[in-house]
Amino acid sequence: MPTPPRSRSSHGAQFVAFPPAVAGRSADRVDAVNRGRPGIRCRRRLLTLLIVLVVGLGTPVLVYRTSVQPGAALVKAVFTYGTNVTPPSDYTVIANQVTETPRLPIEVRDAPPASVDVYAPTVRPREAMPMVLWVHGGGFISGTSENVHDFAVLLAQQGFVVASLDYALAPAAHHPVPVRQGAAALRDLVASAARFGGDPSSVFVGGDSAGAQIAGELAAVQTNRALAGAIGLGPAVPVRGAILYCGLYDMRTVGGTGFPALRTYLWSYTGVRDWTSFRDIDQLSVTAQVTPAYPPTFLTVGDTDPFRSQAVGLAAALRAQRVPVAGQIHTEPAGLGHEYQFDFGKPAAVANFGATVAFLRRYGGPR
Amino acid sequence: VIPVLKWSAVVLGTLVLMVVVYAVLVARGG
Numbered sequence: 001m002p003t004p005p006r007s008r009s010s011h012g013a014q015f016v017a018f019p020p021a022v023a024g025r026s027a028d029r030v031d032a033v034n035r036g037r038p039g040i041r042c043r044r045r046l047l048t049l050l051i052v053l054v055v056g057l058g059t060p061v062l063v064y065r066t067s068v069q070p071g072a073a074l075v076k077a078v079f080t081y082g083t084n085v086t087p088p089s090d091y092t093v094i095a096n097q098v099t100e101t102p103r104l105p106i107e108v109r110d111a112p113p114a115s116v117d118v119y120a121p122t123v124r125p126r127e128a129m130p131m132v133l134w135v136h137g138g139g140f141i142s143g144t145s146e147n148v149h150d151f152a153v154l155l156a157q158q159g160f161v162v163a164s165l166d167y168a169l170a171p172a173a174h175h176p177v178p179v180r181q182g183a184a185a186l187r188d189l190v191a192s193a194a195r196f197g198g199d200p201s202s203v204f205v206g207g208d209s210a211g212a213q214i215a216g217e218l219a220a221v222q223t224n225r226a227l228a229g230a231i232g233l234g235p236a237v238p239v240r241g242a243i244l245y246c247g248l249y250d251m252r253t254v255g256g257t258g259f260p261a262l263r264t265y266l267w268s269y270t271g272v273r274d275w276t277s278f279r280d281i282d283q284l285s286v287t288a289q290v291t292p293a294y295p296p297t298f299l300t301v302g303d304t305d306p307f308r309s310q311a312v313g314l315a316a317a318l319r320a321q322r323v324p325v326a327g328q329i330h331t332e333p334a335g336l337g338h339e340y341q342f343d344f345g346k347p348a349a350v351a352n353f354g355a356t357v358a359f360l361r362r363y364g365g366p367r
Numbered sequence: 368v369i370p371v372l373k374w375s376a377v378v379l380g381t382l383v384l385m386v387v388v389y390a391v392l393v394a395r396g397g
Contacts, residue, residue: 056381060389071393263396
């Protein structure tokens with residue numbers, strides 16, 4: 001900046017003679033000049049950064065602690081556990097042998113709409129077929145019956161009536177709504193067995209991931225009067241067996257599995273932020289609800305699945321009650337993760353499917 | 368134009384930071 005010309009007053013004192021435009025500047029303009037000074041500019045930048053950090057870090061923490069809705073929506077959008085079946089190469093040929101009856105409504109009082117898609121072989125065998133109610137996964141908050149469509153088709157083609165349940169999702173619906181809808185679906189399935197060529201006395205329940213928890217609890221409800229009473233369910237439908245893929249079965253230990261976003265799933269499903277303090281949390285623990293009457297169970301989980309320990313715990317609880325346990329809890333390092341069962345590109349998934357069919361034939365035949 | 372771009376970047380950056388922090392919290396929330 002050029003130095004203003006120095007003048008001398010009549011008293012000999014020096015003063016700085018600013019040009020009129022500079023000498024008459026307002027306080028605002030002084031401010032404007034100061035803003036440009038390096039020290040103040042630096043302080044303002046630091047303050048802005050601080051505000052951005054406080055807002056950027058504080059808001060998510062606050063939202064995370066107060067509401068499950070955004071977390072559930074985010075997880076639903078990002079994670080797709082239990083949503084994809086990679087079918088075998090001859091799937092198209094197999095699918096042509098199966099007839100699908102979609103969207104049969106399941107009525108449960110005071111609950112959101114639910115439905116089942118029913119799959120049965122187009123050419124019916126002479127004998128009535130065992131029936132399977134399948135409950136899809138998705139952490140209680142996502143997924144539809146459509147996610148297991150190809151699996152249901154493959155299973156039906158083996159000579160079974162498969163009903164895939166579309167239940168009410170959390171956080172809109174909480175426990176035990178899906179269990180009640182599953183029980184209603186079982187009753188409807190038995191009632192309409194003749195329509196699909198099914199054997200009403202040979203009914204199985206099955207599910208994957210969160211669906212395995214629901215199916216496991218559903219089997220417990222049919223065989224444990226105290227639990228059925230507590231959930232408010234009527235007469236039980238006899239269940240021949242349970243097929244549980246990679247589920248969570250013990251609410252006392254599941255927190256330690258490190259399963260991603262587990263807190264969001266269980267907060268959504270129980271409606272309680274600290275889900276371990278949910279009043280009915282024991283009802284969700286299949287391990288705590290098994291009785292000697294619990295049906296024979298097919299259990300499988302991959303070696304790298306965080307829920308592996310859950311299957312180990314349930315197998316022990318079932319054996320303690322002398323309930324037959326089939327299936328494979330993988331221990332060998334095979335890189336089989338969550339929902340490996342639906343990737344038919346993996347030999348282990350093909351083997352598991354074969355074992356599932358064998359289990360259904362073993363326990364589903366005429367008595 | 369440049370200050371507008373600068374502040375848009377700050378707002379967008381904050382939003383991205385918020386989503387990232389939230390996603391990390393949710394994913395780690397075992």
